[in-house]
Structures are given as structure tokens and as C-alpha cells.
Amino acid sequence: MSGDTEPSLLARVAERDPAAIDEVYRAHHAALRAFARRYIGEHEAAEDLVHDVFVALPDAIKRFRGDSSLRTFLSAIAVKRAYKHVRSASRRRAAMTRLADQPHAPSPRPDAAVAQQQLAALLYAALDKLSDDHRTAFVLCEIDQLTAGEAAALTGAPEATMRTRLFHARAKLRALLEEVPR
């Protein structure tokens, strides 16, 4: 579903029609969940974020004017609501690190994912030390591979600001990863 989403569907979503919300969910939940996972770095928190986005959708959809895709609109909602989930996930990761436990839940594919999980854990531990703006810029532009313009449109920040934030985020992450003993 894209920018040509039927107005009637959006109207039904605004009226909290469960069938309409289900339809939007089926069309966008996978992409939104992937975005949430990349943003937060934790599957459970990402599911919570997806839940929050769709619960807030009937009220938020009244501000949707069709100048972007519905997926982008959902991602923007997710960015705005991700901060508290990021902080919660960050606290959990810090606690897990202190307890010298596994930083992530066991993966369904442990044979191929251990190294990836370790690297991802390192990255998200470093991301937790960035500001929200820098983290958002890096996740959107580097992990989610959006352009600076798309990320700027998603967050409402100017494109130049987004580029600046991305630059500083990269620099800080490099420094943080360099400090990690390997």
C-alpha cells in the first residue's frame, strides 16, 4: 500500500474499524517491524513499538495528507514513539552486560547468527550512547539505508541537519567501537 491508499480505507481507520486496521497492518507490519528492530535492536521492544504505532494510528491518521506513502507515515510515527522503547531496551542491554549474560535472546538460527549477533550487540551498545537525534540519523541513513532527504522527511528535520547529525553519529560510533576490546 502506498500513497494511493484508498481514502475510504483511511476514513475507516480513523473510525477505528478493526477490519481496516487489520488491512493496514497486514500490508505494513513486516516493514514496520523490521524498521523497529533496526532502530531499537531488540525484537520484543520492536513488537511493542509496532503495537504502539497501530494503536495510535486511528488518531494519527487524521493528520495524514497523502503527500507521502502510508509506510513512511507509519515509520514517522514509529520514530516519534521509539524513544521510550530505545531507552528501555538500552537499560535492558546494560543490565544484561553487567550480568555477563547473553545480550540477546537465543536466535532461531544460532549456527549462523552468533557472530552477527555479537557485532550487532556491539553496535547497539554504542548506539545507546548516542543522542536520540544522532541515533535516528544513523539508523535511518545507515542501517535502514534511507537517503538523507528521506530521513529528513521522516523526522521533519532539515536535510542538512540530518547530514550533520549523520556525520557526528558516525564519528562517535567509530570512536566507541574502537574502544571496545576485541
Add this chain to the structure above:
Amino acid sequence: MNDLLASAVSAARTVADDGADDGAATRLRIRESLAKRTSKKRLWTLLAAALGTMFASTAFALQAGWDPPWSSKTEVIAPAAPDPDPPATPGSPRGGRVSAEPSAPETTVRFETVPLPSASGANQALADEAPLPAPPVAADPPAGDPPSAEPRMSRSPAATESSAPPPRTTVAPPVQRPTSRSEEPAPSSAVDRTPSSAIGAGPSIEPPPARAADPARSVEPPEAPVADAELAAYRTAHALHFRGTDLSAALTAWDALLAKFPSGRLAPEARFNRALLLVKLKRWADARAALAPFASAPAGSYRQREAHELLEAIAGR
């Protein structure tokens, strides 16, 4: 270093894509949350409507002068107005708001408490059942001698002449509702409305006479049997004087009362009311003769100042 960051980014991308499912569990959670939110919204809407209705009705009731049922009984203090009403009962002639009673002279300006008008039956019942405060002095005056006067609002002669019935303003005007009870000058109703406490009132307390629950009944002549013949006669004359249209009949009633009880408790007040009636009837000579004993009494005596002012007003007529 750049390789490490790029590898970490790639790993994060891969890990994020792992464990994909159909999202059924999250979808069910979303449905449940939306249903709860809708119920909460309805509940808040109903609650807001109820609170709004309560607020609006309370505001309307206050604006209309009604007390909400949960409000406590409130009393206001209002100065006593000059009042020629008779006493309530023979034994306790002066209630909290009966101001012109011959057997209970006063030497200070009295204040009285009156209950706020209330639509609440409970509040009204409380007011009705409150005992009457007794006067500070309960001794009868000497027969034939006007009792000592109390400093009262001076009554203008012109006003007295134009409207002999004194204003019955014991209920504070700002809170007074235009009911027949509040303006009714009958002695019985005046006593009935006497509040439970009165500033400056005496220590003795007497229960009020039985009264009807219907406020409209208070304007009617007293229905309870009157044991005191003098009081009954006084009430009759008072009603004819201040509520009737036949002033000559009222004068006859005052004369009959004074003839039957020349030394009665109510005789001084009856004489003064008779004098007022003579002024109203423009029988100047008789009025002067009736007012002279009051005016010639020592300064500060009962009705001395009013009588003096009345004599000055009708001088030369």
C-alpha cells in the same frame, strides 16, 4: 575501523531481519488495545457528561437561589428591622425576630440570624424545628406605662403615614426570595421563621409553635388554637390593620383589645399601632392624643422617638 562499523551495520541489518513471523500476536494485542481504548473513551465521555450536568445544574441552582442538596444549612446575619408584630407566645413574648413586643424591652440594637432560603426540605425542616431564643429581658412592663424603648431605625413620618404597616424585612434582602412567607407580617409566621440562634438574644429558649409545612399556609391566620385571648385579639387587630382593607374595623379591633386588656402585655404595642392607624386614617387630633404618651416619655423609652417624629410630621394638620 570503517570495516568494523560497516560490518556491525550489516550484522544489525541481518539480525533485525531474523525471526520474522506473521505478526499475529501483535495484531491481536493491537485489537485488544484499541477495544480497551474505545471503552475508556466512552467511559470518560459518560463521566464528563455526568460531571458537566452536575456542574451546570449546580450553577443554575445557585443562580436561581436554590441550595444544592449537599450544601449545609447556612445562616446570615441581618439587622433587625422595626417591627410592630406581636409576640409569638404568651409565655415567651419575644422571638428572635419579633422586635416590637411590649413585654420585652431592649436597650441595644439587636441582630438576628435568618436562614437562607432553601429548596431543600431537610434544611427547611431544620430551620422550622429550631428552638426560639428567648429575649434578654422577659419581665412585663408596668401597666399603662410604655416600656423602655430600644434604639431602632427611625421611621420617617411620611413613610409611616403613607404605609402604616411596617416593612417586614427580617430576612436579608440579597438572599430573600419573593415568597409570601418572607413578606408576610403576621405574628405567627414571623415567630415560626425565627431561626435557631440569634445574636444578642437571651439565654432562655422556647420551642416554636406548631406550623404547617406548606409555606403558603403561613400567610393565613393562625390555625392553631390560641390559648391567650389577648394574643388572639392582638392577632386579629393586627391582621385587620396590616393586611386588611377595612381600617375602621381595625381601629375597632384595637379599641376592643385595649378595652378588654387595658393593662395587658400587649397593650403598649396595641396603643402604638392604634396611633399609627389613626395617622393613617388622618384623624390628626386623635393621633396626636394617642402618640402623646409615647412622645412624652423619657428619651429612649419605648417608641418615644417614633412617636416624637410622628407628632412633628403631623403638626399643623
